[in-house]
Amino acid sequence: MTRTKRGWRNAAAIVLGALIAVAPGQVARAESVLKFVPHADLAIIDPYATGAYITRNYGYMVYDTLFALDNAYKPQPQMVERWKASDDKLNWTFTLRDGLKWHDGQPVRAADVVASLKRWGVRNDSYGQPLLAAASAIEASDDKTFRIALKTLFPVLEALGTLTSPTPFMLPERLAETDPFTQIKEAIGSGPFKMVMAEWRPGHQVVFTKNADYVPRTEPPLWATGGKRVKLDRVEWNYIPDPLTAWQALAGGEVDYWENLANDYVPMASHDPNVAVTSSLGFIGTMRFNHLYPPFDNIKMRQAVLAVLDQRDFMAAMAGDPSNWRTCPSVFACDWEAADPPGGEALSGPRDYDKAKRLIAEAGYKGERIALLDAADIPQLHAEALVANDLLKRLGLNVDLVTAEWGTVVKRVNDKAPPEQG
Incomplete structure (x- = not known):
């Protein structure tokens, strides 16, 4: 299985004052609620x-x-x-x-x-x-x-x-x-x-x-370990796929936390005195072939795509300014020692359309339909799908861009039925 991986930074935006500590000894208080915009449904x-x-x-x-x-x-x-x-x-x-x-x-x-x-x-x-x-x-x-x-x-x-x-x-x-x-x-x-x-x-x-019955560990929290001491009565995940609507909800105080702040809104959020923008470890983007069925069950077809795929094209569409992203020829995160493996030049070297078309001919491609799943409600993934669609069409492949919401895409990824069945 050939995989390509790209890392990009992401930011979360939090309305200041949304997380309020309760004074010790307080008997009666209002229910504490965090309204959160997750990255997906x-x-x-x-x-x-x-x-x-x-x-x-x-x-x-x-x-x-x-x-x-x-x-x-x-x-x-x-x-x-x-x-x-x-x-x-x-x-x-x-x-x-x-x-x-x-x-x-x-x-x-x-x-x-x-x-x-x-x-x-x-x-x-x-x-x-x-x-x-x-x-x-x-x-x-x-x-x-x-x-x-x-x-x-x-x-x-x-x-x-x-x-x-x-x-x-x-x-x-x-x-x-x-x-x-x-x-x-x-x-x-x-x-x-x-x-x-x-x-x-x-x-x-x-x-x-x-969960009132939850018993946290006694150790202080440290990343995924330690005592998980709940300080909120209620957490509401409000899914808002449109970035403008999500930003307006955050800026207007309708929600407290936007997990995956769209890059276009980082400057605006950074200059809002009521909003804190925090950087996290970021994301790694991955595209995967369905190697169970034609045409990508043939390694030469996968090699053909690899010969012309340019990570920079995807990253520019997904994350904009180069300061927001990095590339490395690896299935591992760019900071890891394994991020520059032997053979990485297959992804990082010069792109070669002649080689790609030769491999496609050797594979005996007969125009089989390729269903490219497009999570249109997640801006970064939608941009990724559009770039991939253009790339595959330039290779002369029969591509069907299947647009859906992320929840539907996740279900389809788990379905091992042949592409002609949906």
């Missing part, structure tokens, strides 16, 4: 069913993990109280913390963990599937203890704490026993917030309320 609430970040972000609201990564990328315990490994690192035993409860009031049990890991393992190909292959047993010893026995060495803690989506969020056993490829329809976790299903309006709004 939440269409899938099964945390294992998609790699979409919007589902992962929802997951961190509703669910909890056994381990998590700190700011040094080291796994630290979350739901786990203590653990031990045998000297040969092939047998691992874990004990859960006291006081863990599901949102329906039932206690969290080791059997829930085992069922969750087995279901997650099927859907996560970076850590989950290798863990299942390396393990001879994943089983509960009692209600608080579970064990993982390995046939070969494996980075167990890194797997249990991975931030990679789908993330290993824990589910109740009755939900985790659902077939991994059948989406669950309930949002029952043990995390710091509860999803209010009655107020979920796909394409518009998701509502979360504080």
